[in-house]
Amino acid sequence: MIRELFDLDDDVVYLDGNSLGVPPRHVAARVNEVITQQWGRRLIRSWSEGWWETPERVGDRVGRLVGAAPGQVVVADSTSVNLFKALMGAVRGTERGEILVDAGTFPTDGYIAQSVAELTGLTLRAVDPESFEVGDAAVVLLNHVDYRSGRLLDMASLTEHVHAGGAKIVWDLCHSVGVLPIELDRLGVDLAVGCTYKFLNGGPGAPAFLYVPKAAQEDFHQPLTGWTGHAVPFAMSQDYTPDQGISRARVGTPDILSMLALDAALDVWDQVSLADVRARGLELTAYFRRLVEGLPGIEVITPDSEWRGHQVSLRHPDAARIMGELIARNVIGDHRPPDVLRFGFAPLYNTDEDAERAARALQELL
Amino acid sequence: MIRELFDLDDDVVYLDGNSLGVPPRHVAARVNEVITQQWGRRLIRSWSEGWWETPERVGDRVGRLVGAAPGQVVVADSTSVNLFKALMGAVRGTERGEILVDAGTFPTDGYIAQSVAELTGLTLRAVDPESFEVGDAAVVLLNHVDYRSGRLLDMASLTEHVHAGGAKIVWDLCHSVGVLPIELDRLGVDLAVGCTYKFLNGGPGAPAFLYVPKAAQEDFHQPLTGWTGHAVPFAMSQDYTPDQGISRARVGTPDILSMLALDAALDVWDQVSLADVRARGLELTAYFRRLVEGLPGIEVITPDSEWRGHQVSLRHPDAARIMGELIARNVIGDHRPPDVLRFGFAPLYNTDEDAERAARALQELL
Numbered sequence: 001m002i003r004e005l006f007d008l009d010d011d012v013v014y015l016d017g018n019s020l021g022v023p024p025r026h027v028a029a030r031v032n033e034v035i036t037q038q039w040g041r042r043l044i045r046s047w048s049e050g051w052w053e054t055p056e057r058v059g060d061r062v063g064r065l066v067g068a069a070p071g072q073v074v075v076a077d078s079t080s081v082n083l084f085k086a087l088m089g090a091v092r093g094t095e096r097g098e099i100l101v102d103a104g105t106f107p108t109d110g111y112i113a114q115s116v117a118e119l120t121g122l123t124l125r126a127v128d129p130e131s132f133e134v135g136d137a138a139v140v141l142l143n144h145v146d147y148r149s150g151r152l153l154d155m156a157s158l159t160e161h162v163h164a165g166g167a168k169i170v171w172d173l174c175h176s177v178g179v180l181p182i183e184l185d186r187l188g189v190d191l192a193v194g195c196t197y198k199f200l201n202g203g204p205g206a207p208a209f210l211y212v213p214k215a216a217q218e219d220f221h222q223p224l225t226g227w228t229g230h231a232v233p234f235a236m237s238q239d240y241t242p243d244q245g246i247s248r249a250r251v252g253t254p255d256i257l258s259m260l261a262l263d264a265a266l267d268v269w270d271q272v273s274l275a276d277v278r279a280r281g282l283e284l285t286a287y288f289r290r291l292v293e294g295l296p297g298i299e300v301i302t303p304d305s306e307w308r309g310h311q312v313s314l315r316h317p318d319a320a321r322i323m324g325e326l327i328a329r330n331v332i333g334d335h336r337p338p339d340v341l342r343f344g345f346a347p348l349y350n351t352d353e354d355a356e357r358a359a360r361a362l363q364e365l366l
Numbered sequence: 367m368i369r370e371l372f373d374l375d376d377d378v379v380y381l382d383g384n385s386l387g388v389p390p391r392h393v394a395a396r397v398n399e400v401i402t403q404q405w406g407r408r409l410i411r412s413w414s415e416g417w418w419e420t421p422e423r424v425g426d427r428v429g430r431l432v433g434a435a436p437g438q439v440v441v442a443d444s445t446s447v448n449l450f451k452a453l454m455g456a457v458r459g460t461e462r463g464e465i466l467v468d469a470g471t472f473p474t475d476g477y478i479a480q481s482v483a484e485l486t487g488l489t490l491r492a493v494d495p496e497s498f499e500v501g502d503a504a505v506v507l508l509n510h511v512d513y514r515s516g517r518l519l520d521m522a523s524l525t526e527h528v529h530a531g532g533a534k535i536v537w538d539l540c541h542s543v544g545v546l547p548i549e550l551d552r553l554g555v556d557l558a559v560g561c562t563y564k565f566l567n568g569g570p571g572a573p574a575f576l577y578v579p580k581a582a583q584e585d586f587h588q589p590l591t592g593w594t595g596h597a598v599p600f601a602m603s604q605d606y607t608p609d610q611g612i613s614r615a616r617v618g619t620p621d622i623l624s625m626l627a628l629d630a631a632l633d634v635w636d637q638v639s640l641a642d643v644r645a646r647g648l649e650l651t652a653y654f655r656r657l658v659e660g661l662p663g664i665e666v667i668t669p670d671s672e673w674r675g676h677q678v679s680l681r682h683p684d685a686a687r688i689m690g691e692l693i694a695r696n697v698i699g700d701h702r703p704p705d706v707l708r709f710g711f712a713p714l715y716n717t718d719e720d721a722e723r724a725a726r727a728l729q730e731l732l
Contacts, residue, residue: 007406016410028401031623035394039570040373044382044698051570078618080592081447108593108618111606115591119485126604197619204405204417204622225481226446227474235703238492240477252444252474253563256570257397258624332410337601 018344134165384710500531
C-alpha cells in the first residue's frame, strides 16, 4: 500500500512483519534528531519540553488504532510487564478463585499468569478459547490472534461471554494491533496489552502498551508503583499516591529513544485506514494460501475463514530446515517449534509479488 | 578528562549529569547504524546476530564498573522494575517480618518497597542508614548516594552490618555508578540495581541494570517471569523454567535501540579509570564548594568529607526561583523540593571553568 515509505531491500521477500516490522524510512533521521538536538542541545530541559508526557501522548496514538479514546493507553515497559500490571490489577480484591488463559497462548502470557496466580493464591486454568465456562474466574486472558496458527478470536462475543460469567477480560493484542480495526471502548473491554514492534513497526523490543478504560482507572491498582505513576512525581513525597488517570499505569522513567522511534514509526498510519489495511491483508493471505495449498507435505493451519490475522502458518515435519533454506534464499518468515512455518503479511509494505516469490521458493524446496 | 568526546555546547554550563548525562559524540552515528543496517538490512535476523544477548553482554560491561565478574548483571527494564524483582526475590520464603529502607530514599525505592511489603505481608520500616538495628528485617534497601544531599554511604561496613543481622542487602547504585569504584563481588553484596542515564550517559530513560551474584542465582526467583528469562525461550513451552544463570532476571523482549545506545555510550569508560574519575570528581566538587560556601542564604548540605557523590547540594529558601534563573543563564543544575539546589559534576566532561561560571552566576543572583 505504501511500501515506498519503508526501508526494505528489493531482493528480500520479508514475511516476518508479524515478528519484527520494517523501519519506515524517516525513523532513522527522527531518532538522530532526538539524540543530537533534544538530548544533545536541550539536555535535561527536554524532560519538560515533551519527553515526560511521551508515554501518554504516544499511548493516545496507539489508542486510535485500537478504538480507545484519549487518556486510556500508556506506552511503557514490555508486554510481559504490562501483562503483570493488568492481571494483578484485575484480580486485586477478588473473591473468585481462578485465572483463565487460552491453552495455546503465547508463552509469556501463560508464564506471567502463572506467576500472578502463585502470588495471589488463585488457580490458573488453561481453556479452549472457543469453548469454555467462565466458572470461578476473576479474569480471563486471551490472545486476540494466536501467534502460532494465526486464528483470530471474536472479541465482541468473547468479551460478552466473560462479562456474562462475571469475570474481567484482558486482551493481548500483540498479533492484532495494526491488523484490523479494534474497538476496545465500544466493546467494554476491561484491560488490554500489546506490543508495538510487529505490525506497528516500532523497532526491535519497542515499548509495549497497556489500555485501562477511563471508568476503571480509579480502581486500577497495580503493584509496580514506580515514581512516574505518582500523582505528583516531582513532589518526591514519601508515600505513593497514584495518578488519577492512566498515568498510574506508568512505572519508571520512560525510555525516550525507543519511544520516540515508535512515535515516528506510527506516522505511516496517518496515511491509511485500518479497514483498507484489513481488506488488503485478507487478500494477501488468501492469495498466498492458494499458492501453497496442496504443496507436498504442507498443511495450512491458519483458518480459511476471515477469523485469521495477517499470517499464514503451514505445518511440515521438516519445518526448521525448510525455513533455514528459505532464509538463505532471502525469503524471510520464521519457524515455531516443532513444525510450524509462519509467513506474515504486512499490507503496508508486502505485495502480491512477495507472496509469489515466497510460494515459488517454497515449492522448489519441497 | 575527555570532554572532547561529548556533544556538549560550550556556552552551556551543564551540571546535571547526575540526572541526565550528556551524549558521547559517537552515539548518534551508532544508533543510526543500528536502525539502518541491523534493523533495516538484517531485519529479524539480527536477533540471532547479537541482539538477543544484548542484556547480558551490556550487563557485563556495566558489571566492570561495579566490581561484578561476568554473568551477574543484566541491563533491562527500569530501575523501579528491577527494584521490584530484587525485593521480591530477596524476601521470597523468608520467615522474617520486615523490609527496611533508608528514610531519605529516592521515592521510587520507597514506593516499590511499600508495594512489595503489601504483597508479601511484611512491614516496611524507614531507618536512618547511618544508625539502625537490623531487627526482624529480611532485606535492607539502601541508596549508595543520597539523591538529595549527595551523601555517600559506606557500602563495606553497612553490608557487613546487615549480614551480621541476618538480612540481605540491596544497594541502589543510581547515583554512584560511574562515580567511584564499587566492589559488589568482593563485598558479598546480595543484590544491586542502578540506572544508566546519569553518570553513564546512556540516554534519557535508558535501561537500568540488576546484579545477582552467581552463588545466589539458583535461588533467585522473581515474579516477572517473562519469556526471555526462560531457560529455553524459543522452545515456547507451556511452563516457565527460569534460566540457570543471570538471564532469569530478564523479563520481556529487550529494547534494542536504547540498549545499543547505552552500549555505545559505555565506550568512553574504556579510556578512563574509575579511580581517576573519582579523584577528579572529588576535586571538582571540593572546588565548587569552596566557591559557593558563604554566599548569602546558602547552606551546603553535601558532606564535606569524602563520603559524598559527585554533586554539591545547596539549601536556599528561594531554591526554585534561583534554579529557574540559573537555567535562563545557561547554568543547568536542578531543583529538588522544597529548597534544594543540586549541581552535579561529571568528571568526564565537567571542568574547573564550569564550577567557576556556575558559582559566579549564583553569586550574581543572590
